[in-house]
Amino acid sequence: MNVFQIFLTSLFILSLTCTGQADLNLYVKADAAPQGDGSRDKPFRQIDQARDTIRKSRQNGQLKMGESATVHIQPGVYEIQKSLEFQKADSGTAEAPVVYRATEPGRVRIQGGVNLNPASFQPVTDASVLKRIPASAQKKVRVCDLSKVSAGTFAEFKRSYRGVPVGPWLYVNSAPMTLARWPNADADNGGWATFSKAVDKGLPDPKAKDPAKRKLHPGAFVFDDPRPARWNLQEGVWLLGYWTHDWSDEVIRIADYDPKQKIIRLAAPHNYGIMGGTWGSQQRRFFALNVLEELDAPGEWYLDRKRKQLYFYPDGNLKDTSIVLATLTQPLLKLQETKHIRFENLNLEFGHSEGVSLRNTENVELAGCVIANLASGGISVNGKQNTIRSCDLYHLGTRGISLSGGDRKQLTRADNRAINNHIHHYGLFQRTYAPGIYANGCGQIVRNNCIHDAPHNAILYGGNENRFERNEIYRVVMETGDSGAFYTGRDWTSQGNILKHNFIHNLGGGDAEHVNTMGVYLDDCDSGDTVEGNVFFQTGRAIMIGGGRDNPILNNLVIDCPIGLHIDSRGMTWKQWNDPKSSGWNLEAKAEKMNYKQPPWSERYPHLAKIMQDSPREPLYDPVRRNVFVDCTKEVAHFDGNVKKLLDKFEIEHNLAVNTRGAAQGIALTKDLKGFTNLSGSAAKPIALGMTKTAQGKLELHQDPSLLTKQISFEPIPFDQIGLYRDDYRRELPE
Template identity: 65%
Template structure:
């Protein structure tokens, strides 16, 4: 027996008797171990890699049987990685005996992809050229750190244009991401965005243009009246993060030139949709400048001279007492392929310029009670079947919170992956659109009892079949975007069988009174086959939006204080893109053919979809609207276009209630023309009380004698108290919102 196998045999402590069919064995890992350990409690391993390799070799030697459970106990401290911790099929447990990587105390074992910087290494700035570029009032508060010893390799420059994660590294201080020097500042009195409305060149290609330069895409240009750009050193590089045309498409593009005489900014690369080339939303476009040393003027901002490896920082607090980390690892902290029956419990994954955990083709892998924070990409990415993410905290993330994919759509075989009781917030810091709190694809995922909040765009982004979204609380999302939804899916007839039930969606951002282009649930561009049932929408913009799709039941929802309660349009009847092969993403029939929609199991499961091409496919048919309650919709209860109004007799509209607690509005009058709605109105002196337990505290549970149930007996009480996080051994706090239920 070689030394590693010998020490492993000593270090594996069996906690089962010799008569037990399979043993439970333990290994120990501790931070800052100096002596070579054997994995025992007395002389633990120093790294996860040592523990993994010891398990591998013990299996090879026969010291570890297939049905032996192994728990790797990971002690408090920092485990800094220079490359991913990788696991594969050989590291799997079995159905009866999992391999468990568990913190000895939840939240204390910190797996890290960054380097800690010594606060004493940050010095006052003495270089007169640098000082001259800084605002005189704060230049003595800025500190500089020489990174040449920590970062031996050249630092990659920022790309001319990019969407999402910038080149590494990124700075964090006291467990928070710092802000790359920018203008306007995040807390600027007049807002965190600069705006413009006059475009000189959209940058879009015009094949018929006389000027050959305009026949291909190029960096656009616009007029920006504010003289601020005159301060910036464009040769050193200044980038603009902008919503250049659409409020759902952000991109960072370097400035090519600025002409102060006519206030013209020209960008160095084209934007896919052009510059201010037409959108549904506000006429003004917006951006902020970043990576400008001249704008290093607010606490928490930093700037990196990538050539000289000088990091400039304006600290929030006493720098000497601060914990400063530079995230440098550009690979996932943990990466696993073909792994089975493995658990991660109570661990912290942090400070990587990448993802926390990436699982590919895994089965029965559990991530429980863990934290993923301060990462440039996603917290957890799961691809496989029967995997679970439970009771985890995910925040300060550059892209999305977590994603689930798996199952087989063609055979409609469910993955049965589960995301449950997770708290996900402050994500989308780098990629600000289509980086959701939870992303779902494939077939048969479940998303339950999660709390998702504080993000620029979607809370849940999904596609595929037979997913369940239940008992989730979502708030303060779509905060800086428009034409966007808290729950979003779109442009697919085949995204069938998904159920959104008993979710609480409230206090959304974005949009304005004119456009109301923030939605609670958004079924975009003819998406079909989803059930929206028993949800509560409160201050949620356009609560439910069905954009031309069919077979989308809207049942038993409670909509309160939303400008628009329900929107249905018939864009399939009027838009030139509809099912048009020239627009590949709009070729709906081709997407259906790809999954064999006219053959079993699809034709058995979704018979109306199988017959769609012979059943007026452009029309938004079979959208039953039953037992919904709309309370104080200030603009419109129902926003239906002209073609939809002609088809309402095919919508099965029944037993809906419209309530204006203190008097009628114009939006209610229009609904009176539609059958299937009962109206109830109070007055300012005698407002309607529907029987909510405590509306002021956002408790929309109904009392036993609620008037709503008497007026609309068919309404099924929503189990409001069950929505959101629940207590377990990893989570004591169940109400992270300011409000109390």
């Protein structure tokens, strides 16, 4: 802001004070004339000008504490070259928050990239490039010279990475494009190439003569397909693979390819080796990316980073197409130690980092915002009493929303909230452990969100006293196995979390033989979670307790799942259950860090306080009551041998296993299992329990209260209150 602008702004604020208007209203318009003063008639051009004006008016006393400030942002694209930052001095108060509001919802975009002119994309004429592009695509691919829009150099890809690749990234018509790859995502093989033989797993071999082989090193495998011979490996080709486990993805460059022996050797090691052992499919899978020779499908692109030439295969005519190259490697919106500030109906899009970063903030709210088309996460929250409400988050490279804060040791709540958000199509770059919502710390609230279409978890959590209720989750865990829509694990101290009245349905991925996709997965002795009143429909294993304790399973309705409930005793059989040398275990030491034998922990979690004197390896105190299992195709309840021997210690009662139509085969019932009653209908008189789909494709739940109340005192689930709802910021619900 120059001297003249400061003078005009001071006069504007002074005029408000003199006319008795205590609250401050400022206006911003992207195409406003220069040297505006923030008034309605002479708006600022940039949002940070309004921020600086509010900050200055606070400092000089013209805007007193208790007097509010509202910034009215008019439609337009606001390109930024660095984070839009807010600090302690930009705070409001509970009675008078500072508000940044779009005057027209959905038409204000804060953007961390540059718009590319469709006319700048021209036919490819370079013969050396055309020779590499598939013949079917040569006349369709277009090239844009980026040297006119980017003064710096483009960084090269690393030898290996997990998660966000080096930028920039291309977005067309508000969707991320695909870096030229093979196989194509829509190929008959699901977009994956597979192999089943590793010639060098890359794991340390203490007996190896070569010192390099005695430590973790790049692996190699046989790939019985001549395709790699087409690729220019010197320029760089990378493989995104599930090299050993279906829950661990990594991108690794090809070092070389031997066409005679058909061996691909990687350029960097993978932490678990190549085919180092896994539970599930014996074949491993990958796809190649950043391959000019595979630029053969609409929506694919390739960047020659040295020559700054961007090649793109458009889907039709580029006229009137919106093309953005996301370049900003900082959060679009960044707040530090800020209080009582609200952002309404803004679009934060097109960046090569995360969208919003809140650090040590209090009572900051994002409402009705769109956070999309980002290489990293959507929103990260650390602090207390912050709220993310009625926002849409999609096309994200990693997670959706991250909530943390509170004091676990003192069990002091943060009360951060994620409410009524629509989160979908995330985990585009980091395929695993990049959830729709991540919650940690103490006292986060996750309510009425809709989360769908992702390769791995919907909700990943840890910590204490977090509450997850009335969320709808579907089409997640679509690409991976040994995971769940809700996932937590390997911690005795993650106590007091409640999963209540959620609807989890139509999950994918996994392995049919093992049924290793779960609705709720309490992994590796995780303890202290209450799973109550949830509806599971076609989820694989609906509820899985992996050796943990103090996990009440109450009043859940499980429909059309292969396995309804799983409880195992891995703490009794796995040597690493308390081994400090085993990655992530050392359960007792984790508890000691929380002073778990002292108040408030000993008072809040009495079973945990005495665990080391109470058969710590046994999965005790997991009551299973008033659950209904409808048409389970393999097993109603799977208990391993040790659990079966411990059933006298379990509180299992008033559960119901239902065969709605009395099918002779394909539907499991229980056989003399403690605490379960079997109930069968017939084809002529089916039992009215289950899920149907309306003509519009909406799932409807049929639960007969009179039947279930009579049988097991089942409490009806408030199904109509689950998922998204209309409010002042979400006027319409997605179809």
